[in-house]
Amino acid sequence: MDKVRPSSVKASKRAARERRTEVRQTSILRLALLDAEGATQLCRVTNVSTHGLQATVFGAVRVGGFVTIRVPDEIALTGSIVWVKGRSVGIKLAEPLPQSALLRFGRDDHSSSKRRRLxxxxxxxSGRLRSGGRSYPVEMLDISPAxxxxxxxxxxxxxxxxxLDxxxxxxxAGQIRWVEGSRAGLLFAEAVPLQTLTDWIHGLCHAMVSELSSVNGAIMEDHTSIAL
Incomplete structure (x- = not known):
């Protein structure tokens, strides 16, 4: 029978101690922005530790892909995707998360007097904003589920x-919460589902890329005609 090397046993025990002492916040359900594959999508962080996190995503990702997680009022976290299972992904952080930031991640929203931004x-x-029987042309600047x-x-x-149309x-449907010059802030009566919002954003991005490709193709054809 092969003997187990003492060094291997010590390494296993050390790894086990590190796993036990590592603080993990579960079921935190924090919405965040995920930058991956040159695009931004909304995600839901469901589990975070000092060395990694688990999230639910609503767009395409791949194992090995480099990502950035951005949460309002928190630092931006960078890392790489180490596993994908359905809509759930595991992300290994490039640098350990400070304990103070980890505690903020897991803090209950209702425990803070400051309302946490989505x-x-x-x-x-471009779209329309309908109010009081009138319709106004608007340009959207940003959007969240709320x-x-x-x-x-x-x-x-x-x-x-x-x-908002x-x-x-x-x-x-929603309410105008504030107006500053030509800009206005809207609060939706009901949250837009994450999957619906993500699909819409991706559709806009794909349409924009297709339009740019068509313009570039037309420019190349013009240059070819001139050269001939």
Whole structure:
């Protein structure tokens, strides 16, 4: 029978102690932005430790891919995807997460007097804002499951119920919460499902890439014609 080397036993015991002493926050359900494969998507962080985290994603990712996790009021975390199972992914952090940041990750939202902001995706899209029987053209600047910021060319009511109508996205009822110049902040009556929002954002990005490819192709054809 092969003898077990003492060094191997010590290494195994040391690894076990490290796993036991590593603090892990579970079921924290923090929304975050995930930058991967040159695109940004919303995700839900479900488990975090000093060396890694687990998240639910709603877009395409791959094992070995380099990612950045951004959570409002927190530092940006970088790492790589080490496993993918359905919509769940495991991410190994490039640098250990400080204990103070780990505790903030797991803190209950209701324990803080400051309302925690939801992550917003910056996006450029045109739509309509309907209020009081009138319709206003708007340009979306950013969006989250709970609300959006838009820019308008004409004056809109400072407060009151509205309906946001964006092509490709279900009509969303809400309230105008603030107005600053041509910009307005909207609070949705019901949160937009993450999968719906992510699919819409990806659709806009793909349409933009296709449009740029068509423009570049037309430019190349023009240059070829001139050369001939």
């Amino acid at each position: 992550p917003r995706v910056r996006i450029a899209a 609300g959006a910021m838009v820019r308008t060319a004409s004056e809109i009511p400072a407060l009151g119920p509205v309906v 964006m092509p490709g996205l279900p009509k969303t």
